[in-house]
Amino acid sequence: MPDTETPVPPAHETALAFEGLSVGYGDRTILKDIDMQVGRGEVVAVMGGSGSGKTTLLRAAVGQLAPQRGTVRALGRDLAGLADAELFKVRQQMGVLFQQGALFTDLDVFENVAFPLREHTRRPEAEILDIVLGKLQAVGLKAAAYLRTSEISGGMARRVALARAVVLDPELILYDEPFAGLDPISLGVTAQLIRHMADTLGCASVLITHDVQESFAIADRVYLLGRGSLVAAGTPAELSASTDPFVRQFLRGEPDGPVAFHYPETPAYQAWLDRQRRARP
Numbered sequence: 001m002p003d004t005e006t007p008v009p010p011a012h013e014t015a016l017a018f019e020g021l022s023v024g025y026g027d028r029t030i031l032k033d034i035d036m037q038v039g040r041g042e043v044v045a046v047m048g049g050s051g052s053g054k055t056t057l058l059r060a061a062v063g064q065l066a067p068q069r070g071t072v073r074a075l076g077r078d079l080a081g082l083a084d085a086e087l088f089k090v091r092q093q094m095g096v097l098f099q100q101g102a103l104f105t106d107l108d109v110f111e112n113v114a115f116p117l118r119e120h121t122r123r124p125e126a127e128i129l130d131i132v133l134g135k136l137q138a139v140g141l142k143a144a145a146y147l148r149t150s151e152i153s154g155g156m157a158r159r160v161a162l163a164r165a166v167v168l169d170p171e172l173i174l175y176d177e178p179f180a181g182l183d184p185i186s187l188g189v190t191a192q193l194i195r196h197m198a199d200t201l202g203c204a205s206v207l208i209t210h211d212v213q214e215s216f217a218i219a220d221r222v223y224l225l226g227r228g229s230l231v232a233a234g235t236p237a238e239l240s241a242s243t244d245p246f247v248r249q250f251l252r253g254e255p256d257g258p259v260a261f262h263y264p265e266t267p268a269y270q271a272w273l274d275r276q277r278r279a280r281p
């Protein structure tokens, strides 16, 4: 059956929920006791310093990393219980915009955005043309459809990647550092686009970022990671008014305070150092 005839299921009110989540690598726990919810149409920013576990949380959200404890529910499904084929289906309803939003360099702008449609649906070419031009229009690049990726700027490439991330009308979009390396204008434009996508498509959006100004301008709620857990959660206004030293240090970008500059010395580091010293008597 062509997928145009597939009835569209109602969108989930809560697109993503972490409950008592602990995640990490091997027996090392990076984050513990994480409770977080992202509703339909909401933009939620997940912030935290370098190495605080933002990407780790993103991996848990897409089912790439299994919880050590607690649950990850995405689009109504507990990801831990899913077979590969089911997980694949859930992921199809998620748009993920990776850090560099890498485009396929051998395809033009149009074909880059059309790619997920060709991979996951069997829509006729005329429909693909309409959908792709519609998404490119949403990011202001309809007339750039014919350009090669070598002919567009970095900021434009990011917008093309955004159009590609939403081309299947995902219920949930995860953005990994969408502002990294953008000039101030492209940065503002990208932030407004993310808000616009959430408002017009009704998709739940999670923004992994350390850019305070841009994310506070568009987020409904902000979660701040630190010290291996959730340090604060609330609206941008609530976090801005917080007197918590950790929150204040992060928001003001102060070098000194409760946020440690140094990567923690772990037993694994000590063992490595001992080996190095033994090898250099």
Ligand SMILES: Nc1ncnc2c1ncn2[C@@H]1O[C@H](COP(=O)(O)OP(=O)(O)OP(=O)(O)O)[C@@H](O)[C@H]1O
Pocket (backbone or CB within 6 Å): 025, 030, 048, 049, 050, 051, 052, 053, 054, 055, 056, 057
């Ligand atoms: N594949 C991995 N195996 C083992 N440890 C990892 C792995 N990936 C990340 N880590 C560790 O997990 C911790 C959190 O890393 P993560 O990449 O989630 O941080 P982040 O907040 O996204 O950082 P940044 O803002 O610098 O990208 C770090 O201490 C890192 O060394």
